Amino acid sequence: MTRPASSPNKRSAPRGSGPADVSHDDVVRVALELAAANGLDALSIRGVASTLGISPMSIYRFVASKDELLDAMVLKVLDRMEIPYIAATDWRERIVKTMLAWRDLIEDQPGVVQILINRRMPAGSPGLGRLAEQVLAALEHGGITGTAAARAFWHIFSFTFGHIIFERARSQIDDQHQADARDDMHQTARDHGFAHVAELATQLTQIDARGRLDDALRVLLVGLTHPAEQ
Structure with missing residues (x-):
């Protein structure tokens, strides 16, 4: 079961395990930074610990598992959600x-x-x-x-x-990739008898x-x- 968001934040680094100022928030923040820089697949407890300058076992004083760390990462981002001022009446x-x-x-x-x-x-x-x-x-x-x-x-x-x-x-598709996609879709549609797709291949592959x-x-x-x- 997922722990309440406030519960892990009350944990503090144990004496002798690393820098005294390392906190649960530090662990989650570093995990987010590493995931953004290197991809989620590369994220590991060892990598987070190394970045913080503490032992891997010390991380488990803040999160019980990598699964709990992943949940904490999501919660930290979601908790940044602030409702914007919206003038619209509709x-x-x-x-x-x-x-x-x-x-x-x-x-x-x-x-x-x-x-x-x-x-x-x-x-x-x-x-x-x-x-x-x-x-x-x-x-x-x-x-x-x-x-x-x-x-x-x-x-x-x-x-x-x-x-x-x-x-x-x-998001990174350029004009050439878009043209290639159009040609591939059109050819596939013709090969398989997809008349509607063949007719609208250009429109279907346009980003706009x-x-x-x-x-x-x-x-x-x-x-x-x-x-x-x-």
Whole structure:
């Protein structure tokens, strides 16, 4: 079970194990820095300890396992979530602006994106709570409450996270790669008789055609308020 976010932070380095000023926050901060610099696969307890100048066994006074360290990394990033000032009065626009802020927060820590792809969302995050509270309050203004609101929140959350994953792998695509992708898609479609794909191969491989997250969220929110029309 995931420990509450506040519990590990109360731990302090034991005497004789390393620098007296090393804390749980230091361990998590260094882990995030190493994951950002070298990738999550390269992250290890030994590497964190070496960077901090303490023994690997000392790390286990702050986190019980690498799994707990990964959860702590996610919690630390999520707890940075601050709700931006939103002047928009429309409840849909408040949700869009909120989720864009969350997207920006997560994209700033690629290691956390990789963790969340393979692991469940850890419990006990005030940051996630602030996000959910803001979205649920906006949904209530739109007439969506109770179980429907809880379901809508996770639709919005999953949709946003999926968009982050999809766009990360494509953020470095240049014009030549885009042209190659168009030609490959068109040829594959012709070989297999996919007439619609062949006709729209150029549009399907254009980065701009995929749209922005804010536009996609607006489409989703219309669907949430008019489910019978979908």
